[in-house]
Amino acid sequence: MTANASPSPVLSAAALKAELSGPRPPVLLDVRWQLGGPNQRPAYEAGHLPGAVYVDLDAELAGPAGEGGRHPLPDPEEFGAVMRRAGVSADTPVVVYDGGQGWAAARAWWLLRWTGHAQVRVLDGGLAAWTDGGGPLLTEVTPVERGDFKPNPGAIGLLDADGAAALARTGLLLDARAGERYRGEVEPIDPVGGHIPGAVSAPTTENVGPDGLFLAADALRARFAELGADAAGAQVGVYCGSGVSGAHEVLALAAAGIPAALYAGSWSHWSADPARPVAVGSLPG
Template sequence: MTAIPSSPLLSAADLKTELAGPRPPVLLDVRWQLGGPNQRPAYEAGHLPGAVYVDLDAELAGPAGSGGRHPLPDPEEFGAVMRRAGVSAGVPVVVYDGGQGWAAARAWWLLRWTGHAQVRVLDGGLAAWTAAGGSVSAGTVAAREGDFKPNPGAIGLLNADEAAALARSGVLLDARAGERYRGEVEPIDPVGGHIPGAVSAPTTQNVGPDGLFLAPDVLRARFEALGAGGSAGVGVYCGSGVSGAHEVLALSVAGIPAALYAGSWSQWSADPSRPVAVGPERG
């Protein structure tokens, strides 16, 4: 059985060491900006040597629709993307983005959910790599075809009904900004507010000013204060399933398993039959 890394994160210094070793990881560049321009030109201008670009909107999500703004991709199509990027079973993978961590966490979550056990996120992304003196290469990389075959279900996934039930029976964390949770503003989706019973837990509080994840004990204390970390089940949602993956990653760093409601608020709020809570408290 392939061993799961002790931490889902990897520092820039440790990545340098692994890349120089006998079993270097496959590198995936998944830079992305919500509502911004495609990041392929930025990748072509400079990326970690050997990294292959993966487009979040086109390759780490299915077409927007009833499943939300960033529904999960078809597993077989995702597997084909990963094979083209050089991903193989049993070969370590490291994913990174521009530093925010959301896109990298989405790629990490998808690979973990589809059964790849040895995937980690470069803590701090490209910014941390260059700050540590890491070199970058221009152009594109043609990877050697990998053999990864997805087997979905390795980690938890929630649908809307399951998320609603978990908000009552366990802990459902809302990873969006607090003002969106409270319903004060809603810049993207049909209505503001949150799933009744959910707890506000903004993703931005998972990292420090340097863009690096907080220490495991600090993250665990944060999530325990929100009710997670005990025997009750834990789930996460966000706007469209991207930043929520970052929260699942942070929970994993803290040693707390959690499931992702991938449809998230974009799916929930599009259905007028589903209840909406507003205000600062768990409603």
């Protein structure tokens, strides 16, 4: 799999400021989210980037939890309706941000890319990077013009359980969760700890520096090459707990120029079926 020269899927706060004052400002989506925590709309209403529209990850970027996992993919047509209400059009650039961790923003980025939007990026460092750079926050909600985006799923790679299992044997399947969950030492959320046999531990938290910003593209390429994803490597897939932090790893791979598929159901889907094998320990198994 070769690296490409596509524009970076992340942009800095300074670059976003310039684009917002330019002739073709992007649509802004605020996707602040907290796993297991309260809805973040009150935080959005207390202060958001000028013109940003709030999108609820649990209600609008995922379907109902169940057999498909904790955050299964939303119905594409329902997702398209949400995006149109938010002002997203097919030919309009979109920038997504969250509170700073980047996982929720990456989920929105991945969904837009998977459904065919070609001009979507994530604000590197999220809201924190914006305010640290002196960017203003507004409390008023600015009405947006309805967009025309129509989803066309399949633009980037998506894996199901069988596809993830096969890729772990024939290519490279990365587990984006914390190492202790991969090893099966702890499992705070899902039925059982461990990992998909053959998967390689690659915590997505290691794709960012202490400042919360993504590592430089060269550093990301070096990291993924050590894990087996380089110019001469096999196809790459990613999973996590429920398809949110895994999207962040897919984003990091894209920033390194390496396309990757996402197992959207991830461990919450895999581990729900006791017939599926589970490996534990630090080795892929």
